[in-house]
Amino acid sequence: MxxxxxxxxxxxxxxxxxxxxxxxxxxxxxxxxxxxxxxxxxxxxxxxxxxxxxxxxxxxxxxxxxxxxxxxxxxxxxxxxxxxxxxxxxxxxxxxxxxxxxxxxxxxxxxxxxxxxxxxxxxxxxxxxxxxxxxxxxxxxxxxxxxxxxxxxxxxxxxxxxxxxxxxxxxxxxxxxxxxxxxxxxxxxxxxxxxxxxxxxxxxxxxxxxxxxxxxxxxxxxxxxxxxxxxxxxxxxxxxxxxxxxxxxxxxxxxxxxxxxxxxxxxxxxxxxxxxxxxxxxxxxxxxxxxxxxxxxxxxxxxxxxxxxxxxxxxxxxxxxxxxxxxxxxxxxxxDKPAIVDAPGAKPLTVAQGELAFDRVFFAYRPDRAILTDVNFRIPAGHKVAVVGPSGAGKSTLARLVFRFFDVDQGSIRIDNQDIREVTQDSLRAAIGVVPQDTVLFNDTLYQNLAYGRPDATEAEVYEAARMANLEGFIHSLPDGYETRVGERGLKLSGGEKQRVAIARVILKNPPLLILDEATSSLDSLSEHAILGALREVSRQRTTLVIAHRLSTIRDADTILVLSGGRIVESGDHLSLLALNGEYARMWHQQHQSD
Structure with a gap:
């Protein structure tokens, strides 16, 4: 390349x-x-x-x-x-x-x-x-x-x-x-x-x-x-x-x-x-x-x-x-042609249920360093699956692959049994909402940054998304309210405020699939508690992949996958993984001791 x-x-x-x-x-x-x-x-x-x-x-x-x-x-x-x-x-x-x-x-x-x-x-x-x-x-x-x-x-x-x-x-x-x-x-x-x-x-x-x-x-x-x-x-x-x-x-x-x-x-x-x-x-x-x-x-x-x-x-x-x-x-x-392109004859993605499946996925950013090795899992329609693991285990890579920022080296990723490499990128990304770990905003007003989730949304819809993301009180405390300019890359807002803007954008976009990439990592405990309720409400009817560092935020997940060294080493719900007394239990006890 x-x-x-x-x-x-x-x-x-x-x-x-x-x-x-x-x-x-x-x-x-x-x-x-x-x-x-x-x-x-x-x-x-x-x-x-x-x-x-x-x-x-x-x-x-x-x-x-x-x-x-x-x-x-x-x-x-x-x-x-x-x-x-x-x-x-x-x-x-x-x-x-x-x-x-x-x-x-x-x-x-x-x-x-x-x-x-x-x-x-x-x-x-x-x-x-x-x-x-x-x-x-x-x-x-x-x-x-x-x-x-x-x-x-x-x-x-x-x-x-x-x-x-x-x-x-x-x-x-x-x-x-x-x-x-x-x-x-x-x-x-x-x-x-x-x-x-x-x-x-x-x-x-x-x-x-x-x-x-x-x-x-x-x-x-x-x-x-x-x-x-x-x-x-x-x-x-x-x-x-x-x-x-x-x-x-x-x-x-x-x-x-x-x-x-x-x-x-x-x-x-x-x-x-x-x-x-x-x-x-x-x-x-x-x-x-x-x-x-x-x-x-x-x-x-x-x-x-x-x-x-x-x-x-x-x-x-x-x-x-x-x-x-x-x-x-x-x-x-x-x-220079893009490395990620639509396949010849690619059709728009049709989301009927919203099931997401990783089928024997292998991936490496460089040939000499494997990131994911033989990853298999399925997220049934409307379910929430969380992925946890140490830094560098490949958690965020899963989100990048679903969004086709990169293509898998082997295996496939499917949505409703459609290989995402065989559908148009535009339709794929329109069906997925992402709250990234690091939110970057445009040097524009707060309102425009919120409305970016769906530029044709009405003011009432933008205000409702801000309320659901627990932003309404903060915005009303600003002298210019929604017309406040956020600065280059959103530097005038705190990390938690930027992340809540990202959450509001996804709420406004209203996609059938959600990816939450450590979406509450920059929030204090009070804000986290308020936003978790909104995220649960938003993800209730959607297929949701959660990349998490704080294990306390994903206890309600239908399935929790433990990723280590690019492989899934444990799988189950919160209580069953604690009972297994393996890697997940060790991480859970370690985080609670540090708290």
Whole structure:
């Protein structure tokens, strides 16, 4: 299985130019807008190329006409034409951008949504390994890279090539081929220099981005674990580690800026030499009477006009390369297929009774460390089965397997005799309610976190779920009540309060099967007593799997399974297991002595 780290490309990684072709479907969604934008692009370039011609006629008319023969309206008309051409060039360019804006923004939206959906489709193991800060940066850069590629490929590279061809054609027709050859030589030298230097300095750009990712990941990770940092007085340690990352980022940025200065200086030298050579040719021909002063002005205008877009070529080429790498990272996320997928032809789960069965289940997170070995048990419809055992015995793994966060290595898990690997994940998870051991809340209001169990629930249903979870009194004691914001990951609430929110969510979801993964582990005795009553009421008509640490909370279970070393070593109800005087009895007496 590939992890996110597989997309951390080396500094000499070559971008995949074929990625541009993968953007074609996003253009075709608005085919009419793209065609109109290209038409406006051509009009803008025609106006741009015609502007120096108007300037030539103004200069020639004023230079070659004697004062007594001057007709004022002629130069005025030429000046108006000159101004309108300049305005037309800008107008058509802006209209082109306005028409194309929807295409680029929609492409960013489509890809962002697809990546978001795909990340939610990925298996739990992927999310346990991911680097949230770096992942967020790569998604942001990738979507922006798509917009950049669409805009600059169509509206910078293509127009520049079009303008060069149009200017070359005019110079070839009006003047001699020597001007065309000189301009083409200058352009080729300029492009080759820009590409080679940009290739050399791209590693500095990528290194700066990698260091930026690293420092951002460090900052996000540290801030998410704010309380842990405080517990160990490690603010200075965290700042030192963050500053080391920033130092590397600073060094990479400095190399980037110095290499950019070298690129800009070389480009300016090539432009200067080209201007000197071409203007020297034009001045010599003016002096010989072969071309007019207006021709000289037109040639000068064309040279400046050509080298303005070319002057940005190094930047554009570098940014296109970087955008390709960013888009490649983004598409790389989409290319990695989820490890847990629906089987071909998978059907929705049909829950008639709600019987849950583990049939000779074997499972390991790693091949060299077995977690579950030959686990067999059945939970009849409407019954409650509790699983107890020491830490690391595999209790929570049972819940993860039922929810298909992972798939079993051998054996099967069945609901009403349907192998859960042969039904759709969506229908399976819709039928199961989970109260996890560690409840994480969204940085939103308390009401929204409660309603997350069923977003279309009415206010009355949300309030009733809160009451059943023994939250109502706590909520009414808050100044903002249900509109209280719970903070990042619910840090403003205590562990017990967060767990009661999780219980309320499940009550609101109202599923036929329940998994309680140490659902009362963060509650005090008084709250535990109140919530146990609500949990018993909720689970009375439901098939319930309880993962428990406190044995006092599962005395009413129909069956208690003792899991040790990945195997079920004892099975029975509370009294029969105490009478057996085995592992369960030992755990029971140990907990009561500690109490």
């Amino acid at each position: 590939r992890s996110f780290a597989d997309h951390d490309y080396p500094a000499n990684h070559k971008p995949d130019w074929s990625l541009i072709a993968r953007l074609w479907p996003y253009l075709m969604e608005y085919r009419g807008r793209v065609i109109l934008a290209l038409g406006l692009l051509v009009l803008a370039k025609v106006a741009t190329v015609a502007t120096p011609v108007a300037l030539k006629y103004i200069v020639d008319y004023l230079d070659q006409t004697r004062p007594e023969e001057l007709l004022l309206w002629v130069p005025v008309a030429l000046v108006v034409a000159y101004g309108m051409l300049r305005f037309g060039s800008t107008l058509f360019g802006e209209l082109r951008d306005a028409v194309f804006a929807r295409v680029a923004e929609r492409a960013m939206r489509r890809v962002s949504l697809r990546v978001f959906e795909h990340l939610h489709e990925r298996e739990l193991a992927y999310h346990l390994d991911r680097k949230t800060g770096a992942l967020a940066r790569d998604i942001e850069r990738g979507t922006n890279g798509i917009s950049f590629l669409l805009r600059f490929t169509l509206f910078n590279i293509v127009p520049t090539l079009l303008e060069i061809l149009m200017v070359a054609a005019i110079l070839l027709v009006v003047f001699s081929a020597s001007y065309v050859v000189a301009i083409l030589v200058a352009v080729v030298v300029y492009v080759l220099f820009s590409v080679k230097v940009t290739e050399w300095r791209t590693r500095f750009v990528r290194e700066a981005n990698d260091r930026d990712n690293q420092s951002n990941t460090r900052a996000v990770d540290s801030l998410l674990n704010y309380e842990t940092v405080k517990y160990f007085n490690n603010e200075g340690y965290e700042a030192e580690r963050y500053d080391r990352d920033l130092e590397q980022w600073e060094s990479a940025r400095l190399k980037n800026r110095l290499s950019l200065a070298a690129l800009n200086t070389g480009q300016a030298l090539i432009i200067g030499l080209a201007l000197i050579g071409l203007m020297a040719m034009a001045v010599r021909e003016v002096a010989a009477g072969e071309i007019t002063l207006g021709d000289l002005t037109m040639i000068n205008a064309y040279l400046i006009q050509l080298f303005i877009p070319l002057n940005a070529l190094g930047f554009v080429y570098r940014e296109i390369r970087q955008a390709l790498v960013n888009v490649e990272r983004l598409f790389g996320l989409l290319a």
